[in-house]
Amino acid sequence: MTEALRPQPSEGPEFVQLLTPEGERVAHPDYDLEISDEEIRGLYRDLLMVRRIDTEATALQRQGELGLWASLLGQEAAQVGAGRALTASDFAFPTYREHGVAFCKGVDPVTLLGLFRGTSQGGWDPYQNGFGLYTIVIGSQTLHATGYAMGLQRDGGDGAAMAFFGDGASSQGDVNEAFVWASVFNAPVVFFCQNNQWAISEPLEKQTRIPLYRRAQGFGFPGVRVDGNDVLAVLAVTRQALARAREGSGPTLVEAWTYRMGAHTTSDDPTRYRLAAELETWKLKDPIERVKAHLSRSGGADATFFAEVDTAADELAAHLRAGCLALPDPDPITLFDNVYAEGSSLLDEEREQCAAYLASFAAAGH
Amino acid sequence: MPTYRDFSLPDLGEGLTEGEILSWLVKEGDAVALNQPIVEIETAKAAVEIPSPYAGVVTKLHHAEGETVDVGSPIISFDTDPAGAAAPDDAPTIQGGDLVPSEPGIVGSPAPTAGGEEKISVLVGTGPKSGKLTRRARKPAAAAAAAPARQPARVSAAAVGARAAKLVGEVRVLAKPPVRKLARELGVDLRVIVGSGHNGTVTRADVEAAASPGRALAEPPTLAAVPSQALDFDPATREQRIPIKGVRKATAAAMVASAFTAPHVTEFVTVDVTPTMDLASRLRSHPDFEGVKVSPLLLVARALLLAVRRHPMINSSWDDAAQEIVVKDYVNLGIAAATPRGLIVPNIKDADSLSMPQLAAALESLVAVARDGRTAPADMQHGTITITNVGVFGVDGGTPILNPGESAILCFGAVREQPWVHEGAIAIRKVTQFALSFDHRIVDGQLGSEFLADVAGMLADPWQLVSWS
Structure with a gap:
């Protein structure tokens, strides 16, 4: 019962981690990752860019330029890891918080802002980048993803679908129906749950009595819990799950164990329902700091590299701001x-x- | 040339109409960077920091801390090109903060125009429902149709009537489209009509009456909405004028209502509480109280609850309308708490049914929540009796005013070491004073005295806490 109250991941094999919060590379028996320093630098750059997009969009909302913004702060590694595992032939079905996945899929972040500025009801062509429109209805995109995957199956396509959702959505009927269909039809879909511990103000223990990844077993497909703040582990786990889907072995549930560091949206005040101490413990598990620590310690990157990335991030922020202000009013x-x-x-x-x-x-x- | 920009309070949370300026993080003359936090605003939803929308120099803060500002109202001005020399007054037609959507119903900022004029819209997300949006000008048929007065610059100055120029609060007009059409045809400015329909809706009859000759124009509601700028100390009068609002206003209303409704009597007793203080320190080391705070207030609360059980009439209220005295079989124990926002009295529901550790935890949580300013309104309602712990301020006692609707309030003074006759000799003892104010409509001197003596007796000899439990 204690586990049900607040399932804490252990360091055991059920919690896939390849990079500790201190930046140490660790091995996992099932998920090995061959990765070069250059690739890790690329992931670091992605993480920093995505965070900068989020910071700037939050500022734009506070300045009255966006009506709303759903911050991904703290979930960068989960999104970049999954986003970089997706190939061009894979299709992502996002919620409204997948700005990091959008970035990895090559969607210009400016186009994400139209919905939040009220100038567009969508903003981008889903087929251009294989990235679906943001879905506000909680969990419905898991059904879309399953249906798309079944279409791929019937058309003989070589890609897979990935459905993004959160711990709150795991309680939705749609999500459970998607699990049933995907399982029974062996659909090439990966269910990627970012468990950020809070469904707005509702804590995880109000969603589940068992760790979420174990639910998959009841539906008849594998589930795995990964350190969602470890970009390497997420990349390894989602790559394997996608490969499994593409080769016809059916769906996988990936539970990325992470934390929403900010508010649910800019209209929310998390200090009313969350303890500051919880936030502090998660700050120590920051997804970007551990990559920086690893790169610095291993000699994979130097100060010049980090400074260049910072500059590029600022340029991206300026692009985002200018693009936001220039979005045409319909x-x-x-x-x-x-x-x-x-x-x-x-x-x-x-x-x-x-x-x-x-x-x-x-x-x-x- | 310097370039001046106003920044108006945006809707920070989907449909808000106002916000309170909690604190300025910059002052006039400060150089600020883009996205540097400039002000902390509290809305009905959250307290948030606003990052600066510009890089430049702050030229004006339009409101003082503590003021409540309407969404869409300018709060700060910047010079975004401080190298220039012109004064702000040389640029009277600043377009910043324009509230007029460039396209009907659409909010948001378009790109800077070729002329270098940039419209700054800050109302994304407010939508037309907020009621704070300035209305767009009507077609020329309504000759007096005025520009939105708060932001006259955007609409050509010629169109701004003298009356409208004086407007400071926007006037929201409710009228159905056919009535608007009629008004347009008759040349009637809807904004100067006091509507007779539901919620002040302007009706067809109102428009027709307004169009008939000889009628007097109703003054539009305006100046009352001027935000006070008088927070600052005025050296000329050596006086500071503070707006009465919020908790202060509520406290004042409650105290006046109580003081002039319930005839108050206050009695005092001074008592040696040394045994109670010893008991408190023993409880602190008891496993049942691990992790909770055991304060003298806890034992005072317990004594009061037991005394209420012996004297139920003290825990009652006067229902003037029904001509009945309502005696309560439950105790919602109020604790007066000084918070950063003023005095509030949250209460512990059914405090008489709690065990000592539960009561200790409830007291601790109540005070912590109150100090954080997070007390829910429900926690301040339906109190039945109150303790005010003025001793924490180092004073010996006072004559408390009843929390409205209650019949008694116990004032707990400071506990001091004093010379005291103890077992026939002078000893240094821990002594405090209790004062009990009660509503003499319900509680006579005998009952009040017995109640107070019981509370004091239990604290002088806490064995009674056990025997009366």
């Missing part, structure tokens, strides 16, 4: 455009009424 009447693929007479009538109402005002500024 004509309000376009609100009616994408409701039905083939239109509707009632909607046409409402569009006319709205147009007439809008016309009753003078143009602003004159």
Whole structure:
């Protein structure tokens, strides 16, 4: 029962870790990772870029330029590890927090902001990068991913689908239905759960009595828990899960054990329900610091490299800010455009009424 | 040329209409970097730091700390090109903080225009529902249709009527589209009509009445909304004027209501509490109390709860409307707490049913929550009797005012070492004073005295805490 109250990962084989919070490389019997210093530097760069995107977007919200922002602070390694395991033929089905996966999939972060600025109802072409639109409804994208994977299966495609969701979504019917379908049809899908310990203000112990990864066993496919703040371990585990899916061995549930360091969104105040001490313990497990420590200690990178990455991150932030302010405002009447693929007479009538109402005002500024 | 920019309070959390300035992190004249924290704002949802939207020099803070500011109202101005020399007054038509969406219903900032003029919109996410948005100008048919007064610069100055220029609070007009159309046709400015419909909606009849000759214009509601700038000390008068609001306002209303409703009587007793202090230190080392704070207040609370059991009438309230005295079979024990935001009195529900360790934990948690400013409104309601622990401030006692709706309040003074006659000789003992104020409508002198004597007796001889339990 103690485990159910707050399942704490141990250092045993059930918790996959390849890089400790102190930056030490450790081995795991099932998940070996051959990786060069150059590749680790690339991952470090990704992590830092993604955090900088998040910081700048949060600032833009505070400055009134975004209506809302869902911060990924603390979850960079989980997203970059999974994002870099995905290949061009794989398709990611995100929640609304997968800014790091989007970055790895080559989506310009500026386009992520349209939804949060209210200038777009989507923002990007999902097929261009194999990165689905942000899904606000909790957990529904796991069904989309499963359906897409079953399509791949039937079309004979060589890719796999990866569904992103959180610990809160694990309680949703949609997610459990997706598990059933994926299992029964052996669909090439990886269920990637970022367990950040909090579903807004609801703690993990209100979601589950057993560690989430063990749920997979009941549905008939493997589950694994990985240190979600260890980018190397996440990369190794998700690579293997994707390979397994592509080769026709069916779905895998990956539980990335991580922590939402910030608020649920900019409209939330986590100090009302979380203890400061909990945050402090997770600060010691920071996903970026451990990579920096490893690179510094192993001689894999020097001060010049870190300074270059910092500069590049600042340039990205400037790009994001300028791009955000330049996002074009849509004509309000376009609100009616994408409701039905083939239109509707009632909607046409409402569009006319709205147009007439809008016309009753003078143009602003004159 | 220097370039001046206003920054207006954005909607920080999806549909908020105002925020309180908790603290400024910069002052006028400071150079700030982009995204440097400038101010801490508390809204109904959270307290957040706002990072600077510009790099430059702060030229003006529009509001003092503690003031509540409407979303969309300028809070700070910057010079984003401080190398220039012109004074702010030389740039009267700053476009910053413009509240007029460039496209109907859409909020957000477009790219800087070719003329170098940048519109700064800070209202993303507020949507039209906030009621704080300035309305767009109507078509010229409404000749007096004025610019949004708080931000006159964006709309051409010629269109701004003298009346509108004086407006400081926006006027939100509720009117259905056909009524708007009628007003436009009749040349009536909807903003100067006091609506007679539901929630002040302007009706067709209102517009027609306004269009008829000889009517007097209703003054738009305005100046009351001017935020006070008077927080600062005025050297001329040597006086400081502090707006009455928040907890201070609520406290004042409650105290006046109590003092002028319930006839107060206060009695005092001074007592040797040395045995109680010894008991407290023994409890501290008891395993049952591990991890909780055992304070003298805990034993005072326990004594009061036991005394209430012996004298139930003390735990009652006067229902004037029903002409009944309501005697409560439960004790919601209020503890007056000084918090950074002022005095509040949260209470421990059903305190009489708690064990000593539970009571200790409840007291500790109540005080900690109150000091953090996180006390929930429900925790301050339905109290039945209160303790005020003024002793922590080093004073001996006072004449407390009843928490409204309650019949008694016990004041616990400082515990001091004093010469005291103990077992026939002068000894140095730990002595304190209790004061009990009670509502003489319900509690007579005899009951009040017996109750107070029982509390004092238990603390002078805590064995009674056991015998009366």
